[in-house]
Amino acid sequence: MAKRITIDPITRIEGHLKIEVEIENGKVKDAWSSGTMARGFEALLQGKDPRDAPYIVSRFCGICFSVHQIASARALDAAFGAKVPWGGTLLRNLVMGAEYIYDHMLHFYHLSALDYLDVMAVADYKGKDAGLNKVKDKIVGLVQQKDTFPLTPRYNPDEYSVKDPDTVISAVKHYLDALQMQVKAKNMGTIFGGRAPHYQSIVVGGFTQYPNINQIAQFRSILDELAAFVNEVYIPDVLAFGTGPLLPLAKAGIGGGHLNYLAFGGSEMDEAGNKLLFTPGVIRGLKDPSAIKIDPFDQKKITESVHSSWYKKDTPKHPYEGEQVFDLNREGAYSFVKAPRYDNTPMELGPLARMLVGQDPTLLGLIKDQGVKPGVVARHAARAIETKKIIDALYTWCDALTSAMTKDEFKIHDTDHWEPPKEGEGAGYYEAPRGALGHWIKIKDSKIANYQAVVPSTWMASPRDEKGQRGQYEEALIGVPVPDPENPINVVRVIRSFDPCMACAIHLIDPKTNELRKFIVG
Amino acid sequence: MTRSFDNLSRRDFMKLCGVIAAAVGLSDMFSVEEIAQALEPTSKKAPVIWLEGQDCTGCTNSLISLEDPSPASIILDKISLRYHESIMAAAGTVAEKAKEDTIKEGGYVLVVEGSIPEADDRFCMIGGRPFKEILKEAAQKADVIICAGACSSFGGIPTETPSKGLPVSKLIADKPIINLSTCPVHMDHIVGTILYYLVTHKTPPLDKHKRPKMYFSTYVHDNCRRRAHFDAGEFLKDWNDPTQQEWCLYEKGCKGPDTYSDCPVRRWNNGINFCIDAGAPCQGCSEPGFYPGNSPLYKAV
Numbered sequence: 158m159a160k161r162i163t164i165d166p167i168t169r170i171e172g173h174l175k176i177e178v179e180i181e182n183g184k185v186k187d188a189w190s191s192g193t194m195a196r197g198f199e200a201l202l203q204g205k206d207p208r209d210a211p212y213i214v215s216r217f218c219g220i221c222f223s224v225h226q227i228a229s230a231r232a233l234d235a236a237f238g239a240k241v242p243w244g245g246t247l248l249r250n251l252v253m254g255a256e257y258i259y260d261h262m263l264h265f266y267h268l269s270a271l272d273y274l275d276v277m278a279v280a281d282y283k284g285k286d287a288g289l290n291k292v293k294d295k296i297v298g299l300v301q302q303k304d305t306f307p308l309t310p311r312y313n314p315d316e317y318s319v320k321d322p323d324t325v326i327s328a329v330k331h332y333l334d335a336l337q338m339q340v341k342a343k344n345m346g347t348i349f350g351g352r353a354p355h356y357q358s359i360v361v362g363g364f365t366q367y368p369n370i371n372q373i374a375q376f377r378s379i380l381d382e383l384a385a386f387v388n389e390v391y392i393p394d395v396l397a398f399g400t401g402p403l404l405p406l407a408k409a410g411i412g413g414g415h416l417n418y419l420a421f422g423g424s425e426m427d428e429a430g431n432k433l434l435f436t437p438g439v440i441r442g443l444k445d446p447s448a449i450k451i452d453p454f455d456q457k458k459i460t461e462s463v464h465s466s467w468y469k470k471d472t473p474k475h476p477y478e479g480e481q482v483f484d485l486n487r488e489g490a491y492s493f494v495k496a497p498r499y500d501n502t503p504m505e506l507g508p509l510a511r512m513l514v515g516q517d518p519t520l521l522g523l524i525k526d527q528g529v530k531p532g533v534v535a536r537h538a539a540r541a542i543e544t545k546k547i548i549d550a551l552y553t554w555c556d557a558l559t560s561a562m563t564k565d566e567f568k569i570h571d572t573d574h575w576e577p578p579k580e581g582e583g584a585g586y587y588e589a590p591r592g593a594l595g596h597w598i599k600i601k602d603s604k605i606a607n608y609q610a611v612v613p614s615t616w617m618a619s620p621r622d623e624k625g626q627r628g629q630y631e632e633a634l635i636g637v638p639v640p641d642p643e644n645p646i647n648v649v650r651v652i653r654s655f656d657p658c659m660a661c662a663i664h665l666i667d668p669k670t671n672e673l674r675k676f677i678v679g
Numbered sequence: 680m681t682r683s684f685d686n687l688s689r690r691d692f693m694k695l696c697g698v699i700a701a702a703v704g705l706s707d708m709f710s711v712e713e714i715a716q717a718l719e720p721t722s723k724k725a726p727v728i729w730l731e732g733q734d735c736t737g738c739t740n741s742l743i744s745l746e747d748p749s750p751a752s753i754i755l756d757k758i759s760l761r762y763h764e765s766i767m768a769a770a771g772t773v774a775e776k777a778k779e780d781t782i783k784e785g786g787y788v789l790v791v792e793g794s795i796p797e798a799d800d801r802f803c804m805i806g807g808r809p810f811k812e813i814l815k816e817a818a819q820k821a822d823v824i825i826c827a828g829a830c831s832s833f834g835g836i837p838t839e840t841p842s843k844g845l846p847v848s849k850l851i852a853d854k855p856i857i858n859l860s861t862c863p864v865h866m867d868h869i870v871g872t873i874l875y876y877l878v879t880h881k882t883p884p885l886d887k888h889k890r891p892k893m894y895f896s897t898y899v900h901d902n903c904r905r906r907a908h909f910d911a912g913e914f915l916k917d918w919n920d921p922t923q924q925e926w927c928l929y930e931k932g933c934k935g936p937d938t939y940s941d942c943p944v945r946r947w948n949n950g951i952n953f954c955i956d957a958g959a960p961c962q963g964c965s966e967p968g969f970y971p972g973n974s975p976l977y978k979a980v
Contacts, residue, residue, distance in 0.1 A: 219739070365957060
């Protein structure tokens with residue numbers, strides 16, 4: 158008989174998420190993903206000076222901080238008719254690249270790794286390495302003090318958990334090292350961003366901080382340290398786990414879900430904008446990874462459904478047209494998250510989607526040579542692989558900025574388009590760490606008339622749509638083994654592999670201020 | 680004996696305590712010995728419950744942004760972090776039980792990040808319960824409540840959203856509350872305040888908005904490196920002009936003249952930079968009016 162269990166809160170993610178699963182014969186038979194916190198940011202933006210938007214929407218999320226800032230600034234750039242000078246674009250790319258590196262490392266080591274490690278196995282380490290023995294002493298010391306928070310309590314380790322003391326202790330050391338590294342990555346972003354989380358220097362038209370050569374040198378010096386860590390520790394760790402102890406999990410393709418992938422593409426590698434770091438494209442129903450069919454991406458095919466969400470009933474709409482009013486009592490609704498669809502199809506976005514659409518040779522190698530299937534492990538691998546791509550791109554952008562600064566016409570801001578236009582509309586896209594992000598703005602009387610954001614975690618954490626299609630988190634859980642309903646460790650592994658960001662996912666937009674004031678509450 | 684900061688010598692440990700005290704702004708108030716005493720592993724670390732309401736997790740991110748003390752030494756050596764949704768290993772009922780057990784024990788530091796929805800409890804539910812209930816329950820046996828960031832201190836951005844975010848002080852009246860109100864919380868402010876409490880078991884002297892005077896007693900404007908340009912009437916108009924780079928940002932909307940915080944002296948992220956040094960106006964994120972009262976952000980006040 159099916160047994161229904163609820164995991165609430167799902168921890169080690171950004172924000173508030175509840176997952177319910179129905180288990181039959183030791184496997185997940187059905188799943189429901191539910192976002193349980195809402196603020197209603199965009200309503201606040203209505204009627205405000207459009208230039209406020211990038212600063213305010215950055216506060217959608219303080220983990221993937223500033224991704225909304227840049228998407229918003231790009232939407233404003235389009236609406237204002239501003240042309241961001243190459244210097245401004247490079248500075249934006251540099252600070253966002255720093256955010257990527259911090260974010261991906263934090264996700265693997267601090268938000269996910271504890272799902273795969275039996276941390277307490279470090280006590281059995283017998284080696285002589287001084288650094289590792291320090292780690293052992295530290296953990297054993299906590300155990301002796303009978304205070305191992307926040308490493309415990311936890312779900313019990315299972316068949317997929319790594320228990321070999323040598324492997325575990327080196328991973329725990331890297332967990333601690335990576336804590337330092339994510340500080341450094343934020344320091345690096347701060348050199349031009351002003352502070353982190355929530356950079357201060359991305360504005361419509363470009364950037365506020367005029368760079369100097371010393372700052373670029375400082376940036377590069379931290380980048381060197383991060384590159385060494387990513388190349389020598391992070392990527393080897395992910396590959397060693399993925400093709401070693403976690404290979405059975407990887408080959409089983411646990412957590413694959415719909416196998417539909419979407420990337421908007423982006424991040425300019427040259428001044429003309431011809432060469433992008435990430436390729437746009439769509440993959441539907443990936444079956445044979447050796448013959449991936451990639452369709453072009455067309456933003457007109459994006460719609461958002463509120464079928465199972467706590468808003469007044471409505472048909473799916475394109476982000477420019479959406480009209481949602483809260484209805485916390487609506488029958489059949491179970492989430493604040495809406496359901497974005499591409500051509501009526503649920504999608505996965507983020508590192509795995511980007512690396513598949515971009516046909517990344519390292520990821521394809523893992524799939525072809527090692528038999529890794531798209532799922533939990535492939536997602537972690539794709540994230541590590543793209544961190545390296547970002548590192549390489551950051552060096553290119555540092556060089557490009559150095560060279561741009563030698564030119565007389567060097568500029569960082571389109572000052573001619575700083576004042577808001579009377580009327581205008583624009584869309585801004587950005588490939589954020591968790592996936593493709595879009596912001597849409599309409600301006601009337603030089604004020605914000607409508608503001609919409611369609612966010613990667615919204616796509617993936619979405620509830621069912623009109624056609625009964627599950628969101629990607631829900632679909633990815635189907636068939637996942639849960640031998641012990643008291644210990645649903647595989648469920649949280651699958652969910653965390655997506656790097657959920659719930660504060661981003663739920664951002665409640667309404668184009669008509671008046672209607673919003675009348676939202677329905679119980 | 681196992682000592683904090685791994686296996687440092689006594690001398691290095693004391694030196695590090697001095698560095699930490701200076702970094703988070705406590706060196707004028709306490710001797711290195713007093714700090715060291717608080718940081719030395721005692722038989723019991725101070726239990727901490729960190730709750731997240733209507734938040735963006737940016738304040739948690741601040742907590743793990745310092746070099747000294749490092750995030751690992753804060754989380755593992757200095758405090759006993761019993762409950763923190765974004766950091767803890769446990770999930771679901773296992774996580775909730777850790778919180779319940781700590782509440783039963785009492786005598787913990789309660790940190791709150793994010794606001795509390797006034798419009799309807801259902802705008803923030805955790806473990807199937809309204810966040811408001813969870814907060815009230817956790818507050819009862821807390822020794823002190825530290826509000827990390829603008830949302831829990833004053834309501835912040837969510838105040839004027841349909842969910843109508845409330846600050847902690849509107850719901851809890853009978854407990855000492857410390858507001859660390861920048862958005863996000865300044866990494867030095869949150870770590871320094873926790874350390875202050877570990878050293879003294881008292882709340883630091885507070886201003887009328889319950890902000891520690893040690894961080895919030897001067898206007899940003901008064902300590903601003905660009906102040907001379909303000910006095911000389913030199914205002915930045917074009918971010919592209921290298922000759923204007925150090926000029927006053929007043930005409931770009933700087934709220935420094937009305938904002939209490941020690942940002943210009945302390946700067947952010949281990950002293951690397953801060954808003955005004957990045958050519959971006961101060962947006963007054965530490966003041967009760969933030970955000971709606973400060974809009975439009977990029978126009979002269």
